Amino acid sequence: xxxxxxxxxxxxxxxxxxxxxxxxxxxxxxxxxxxxxxxxxxxxxxxxxxxxxxxxxxxxxxxxxxxxxxxxxxxxxxxxxxxxxxxxxxxxxxxxxxxxxxxxxxxxxxxxxxxxxxxxxxxxxxxxxxxxxxxxxxxxxxxxxxxxxxxxxxxxxxxxxxxxxxxxxxxxxxxxxxxxxxxxxxxxxxxxxxxxxxxxxxxxxxxxxxxxxxxxxxxxxxxxxxxxxxxxxxxxxxxxxx
Numbered sequence: 531x532x533x534x535x536x537x538x539x540x541x542x543x544x545x546x547x548x549x550x551x552x553x554x555x556x557x558x559x560x561x562x563x564x565x566x567x568x569x570x571x572x573x574x575x576x577x578x579x580x581x582x583x584x585x586x587x588x589x590x591x592x593x594x595x596x597x598x599x600x601x602x603x604x605x606x607x608x609x610x611x612x613x614x615x616x617x618x619x620x621x622x623x624x625x626x627x628x629x630x631x632x633x634x635x636x637x638x639x640x641x642x643x644x645x646x647x648x649x650x651x652x653x654x655x656x657x658x659x660x661x662x663x664x665x666x667x668x669x670x671x672x673x674x675x676x677x678x679x680x681x682x683x684x685x686x687x688x689x690x691x692x693x694x695x696x697x698x699x700x701x702x703x704x705x706x707x708x709x710x711x712x713x714x715x716x717x718x719x720x721x722x723x724x725x726x727x728x729x730x731x732x733x734x735x736x737x738x739x740x741x742x743x744x745x746x747x748x749x750x751x752x753x754x755x756x757x758x759x760x761x762x763x764x765x766x767x768x769x770x771x772x
Contacts, residue, residue, distance in 0.1 A: 532587050539589045540596045560604045563597055570594035571641070578637045585639065592639060598647050602654045613658040621652025622663045675714075681725065682717035689713050 547566075551559045570593040577585035585591045628646035636642060657664040666672070675682075689709050693701050701709065 536587075536589045536592050537596070540593065543589075544596070544600070556604075556608075560601065563600055563604070567594040567597035567601070570597065571639075571644070574639045574643075575641050578640045582637070595639065595643065595647050598651050599654070602651050605655060611658055612656055613660045613664075614656040615661040615663070617652050617655075618657035618661045618663040621649040621656065624649025625653070678714065678717040678721040681720040682713050685716045685720065686710070686713040689716070 548559065551562045554562070570590060574585055574591040574594065577591050624645050628649065632638070632642070632646075653663065653667070657667060659665060659668055686709075689712055690701075693705065693709055
């Protein structure tokens with residue numbers, strides 16, 4: 531949930547920030563965002579050495595990554611998407627290299643994190659359907675994975691977490707493949723029977739606005755009760771077992 535929290539904080543704060551600086555003009559607003567992103571990156575590079583946990587989990591140190599996407603929006607809004615086979619291929623290379631070479635010991639976020647972020651930015655700006663990379667990313671398989679990716683993101687965490695706590699040994703390679711496949715299957719089912727109906731019909735029409743509010747209130751209260759109960763009755767036993 532922490533990554534979703536960072537996103538939501540950005541979605542709440544950044545529009546307010548943008549509303550204030552927009553009065554300065556488009557170019558000046560973009561300059562302010564560049565400066566803010568650089569400050570966030572600098573804070574991240576310092577914090578990764580003295581407070582790595584805070585650096586990883588808290589929004590001020592991750593804001594520059596999200597602002598990179600905002601700057602891509604500024605760029606494409608002003609000049610449009612610039613098709614470039616070379617730059618899109620370079621962007622893909624940066625992302626793949628990061629996936630292959632970055633490990634748990636790689637300080638993140640830090641200046642090294644600029645590599646995958648810059649690669650992602652190049653893909654957003656330059657990878658059109660006219661480029662080889664754009665055609666690859668637009669393939670039906672990858673687009674299908676993209677459609678269910680958010681559901682997969684939500685599903686994989688509990689699937690992997692329950693698998694890890696259910697045994698004293700970490701899951702092996704085969705188990706991880708099976709768990710990944712299970713996450714994708716569950717993601718497809720969620721996308722097909724939850725996301726798609728909500729998008730096409732709208733949650734208010736599908737369930738009724740009142741039903742949605744009641745269900746959300748009941749669900750929120752249930753999670754609060756579960757959290758309090760777990761903290762009071764389960765946490766002591768976990769601490770004793772350690």
